[in-house]
Amino acid sequence: MLANKILHVILTLFSFIVVPVQAVTTFILGILVSLTFGLLLLPLSFVWVIFFFGPLLGLSYIYERLPIFRPLISLVGVPLAVVGDIYVALIPSMGEMDSRWSKMLYCQTFPYTHEFHRVYTKKQKVSQNLSIIFQRLDPVLKNFAINFDQKEFAAKEESQL
């Protein structure tokens, strides 16, 4: 939990730089994505999956299973989550806000990324750890995470009935 707290402090500090830069990068990359008929999204997604999504998921899985490695994983994972979150913030969403927010949540829930993945893929309900992390999120992401959880599980429970 301390690792996540540190992550949020770093992200808050970086947001003062990222937010103004974001306006420029999303605009320019948005034009380039539009010019390339969306083909530019392929390498951008590739970078996200290979360099951030996969490693964060793997690290958080080990964090969950092997408590002895937690300090080491936090040391590696927190900077990775910060860079990943900044990366997601700087690339254009092309109107797919759900995808953008979910990527940000994957970063901002570290070291519980794997747990969040299970919630996101409807395999598990939000745990206490995750709900504490959700409270730290900015209102838009918090709203997305809470609504997503309630919506998905309401639908699941309804279908089970």
Added chain:
Amino acid sequence: MENTTNNKAHDFIKGEVLKIDRNAFIFRIIATVAGYAGITFWLNSIRATASLWFVWVLIIIQFALYFSIFIASYRRAIICGLNKNIGLIIFIALAILGRVNDWELAIIPLMVIIMLIVSARAKNVSDERKHLLPEK
């Protein structure tokens, strides 16, 4: 007398080479635009149902055809006497503007019509067909 005949022959051959150039451009631009329009309509109709890899392949072809339209027009405009740098700026700007909303519906037909008119009035033979002209 011989000179006049030679000049007439030269002008005739030049006229024929210009005609080949024009026809080649007309064929190239119409084939590219037709290909682009066809693939765009096809892609829009199957995008939701077709497999992802196939959609990406079609998008790559669509992308290549879209820029081929502007590249073919740019090259023809240069032959017609447009300054290289100005031409580059104009056609890049047109290619970018064409991707704004549905502006391509206006930009591509207008550009093709203008290029066909400019091409029809061209007096210069392209470099690739200069070897067809007789030496003076």
